[in-house]
Amino acid sequence: MTITITAFDRSPDGGRGLARDTRVRWALEEVGQPYEVRPVAFRALKEPAHLSLNPFGQIPTYEENGLVLFETGSIVLHIAGRHKGLLPEAPDSRARAITWMFAAVNTIEPPILEYANARLLESDRPWNEERLSIIADRVRDRLRQLSARLGAAEWLDGGFSAGDLMMVHVLQRLKPSGLLDEFPNLAAYVERGEERPAYKRAFAAQLAFNTRKPL
Amino acid sequence: MTITITAFDRSPDGGRGLARDTRVRWALEEVGQPYEVRPVAFRALKEPAHLSLNPFGQIPTYEENGLVLFETGSIVLHIAGRHKGLLPEAPDSRARAITWMFAAVNTIEPPILEYANARLLESDRPWNEERLSIIADRVRDRLRQLSARLGAAEWLDGGFSAGDLMMVHVLQRLKPSGLLDEFPNLAAYVERGEERPAYKRAFAAQLAFNTRKPL
Known part of the structure; x- marks a missing residue:
């Protein structure tokens, strides 16, 4: 079985690990599966060949024996379902870990991406500063709730799971903003993720x- | 087995079906499982009793024999995993249907919610109109890609699945904006979802x- 993922030919972050292929690389490292990486040039993201893999013209995609997947949540869940190491065996614990995967991408990531987009795409607008402060407060609301739930625990629900993998990667994007450091237990949680050997390899x-x- | 979900004591939309409990009701109707609904007053959403079920103070939550879940993606996936009717049996088709669940909540919903939030929460700002037009274009980009992938098909990947259920409900929020009607195949897709007997019951x-x- 050969696993092939796609990644930006050259990530806009220059290798800081924020591009989403890092999530999939990390998951594959956690379960010990080798993989190949096919670079996609920016201009090729919206061309038919890549759109046939991901209709939204994004990376990463995942190919394995004719199966094609996109969306990091789906890819990581697929990997976790086929190999040990990313989800608990007990059905209830497993369902709760998957809940954290969805919380990462549907509750925590949207305001963080809105904040990042406002910094990136609307920085030339006269109202940018005012808006950034509105969104920063929305991000803080979510972080406060996540911080309260995590408390002094190491991971979100028992042992490290695919839910933590997704959450740590979603939170990493906040590091330059300083918002993460307002919640020391979350900053330490992200660090714990980054200290995992599988993360380091990814x-x-x-x-x-x-x-x-580059290409 | 008793399934209990939570819902707003009175949804802000007054019953237009946009609150997220509708997704879970719909999934339970598709698989023929009875459920009970416990209303939560707005003031109680951020109180400890509800936060113990959902740390982000949102509805719906899902309780079943001591298992507690939140996040509609996770709840619908759990229901689909336990009962026939929402996911294909073949592993590859199943993985692709789950991909569409994640695409709904992580790729399509964020710009739609950003648009809805800008209309709702920033309408008093002098720059609101300018921003709405920026976000509307981001929504259009995603709809154009989704529309191209759907083409003339009935559902996103073969038969109706949990991926369609999530996608239809995410798109429904756009109906008042007129943006959905710019893509007739997507408007028809949403209507097909709404014509399903299980949706009608939900x-x-x-x-x-x-x-x-009310309470």
Whole structure:
């Protein structure tokens, strides 16, 4: 079985690990599965060949024996369902871990991406500063709730799971903003994720990929 | 086995079916499972009793024999995993249907909610109109891609699945904006969802609930 994922030929973050292929690399490292990476140039993201893999022209995609998947939540869940190491065996614990995967992408990530988009795409508007402060408060509301639930625990629900993997990667995007550091237990939680050997291998792989000679 | 979900004591939409309990009601109707609904008053959403079920103070939650879940994606996936009717049996088709669940909540819903939030929460700002037009274009980009993928098909990937259920409910929020009608195949897709007997039962149940005498 060969697993092939796609990634930006050169990630806009230059290898800081924020592109979403890092999530899939990390999941594959956690379960010990080798994979190949096919680079996609920016101009090719919206071309028919790539749109046939992901109709929204994004990376990563996942190919395995004719199966094609997109959406990191779906890919990570698929990997976790086929290999041990990312989800607990007990059905109830498993369902709760999957709940955290959805919470990461549907409750925590949207205001964080809205904040990032406002910084990136609307920075030339006269109202940008006012808006950023509105969205920062929305992000803080979510972080406060997540911080309260995590408390002094190591991971969100028992042992490390695919839910933590997704949540840590979603939170990482906040690091330059300083918002994460307002919640020390969340900052420590992200650090715990980054200290995992599988994360380190995934990070190193994407860094090497993003600093190699481009296409 | 008793399934209990929570819903707003009175939905802000007055019973138009946009509150997220409708997704879970619809899923339970598709698989023929009875359920009970416990109303939660707005002031109680952020109180400890409800936060113990959903740390983000949202509805719906799902309780079944001591298992507690939140996030509609996770709840619908759990229901689909336990009962026939919402996911294909073949593993690859199943993984692709789950991909559409994540696409609904992580790719299509965020710009739609950003648009709805801008209309609702920032309408008093002098720059609101300019921003709405920026976000409307982001929504259009996603709808254009979704419309191209759907084409003339009835559902997103083969037969109706939990992926369609989530996608239809996410798109419904756009109806008052007129944006959905710019893509006739998507408007027809949403209508097909609404014509399903299970959807009709779910819609009628939430309407009766939201127009009953409140707590």
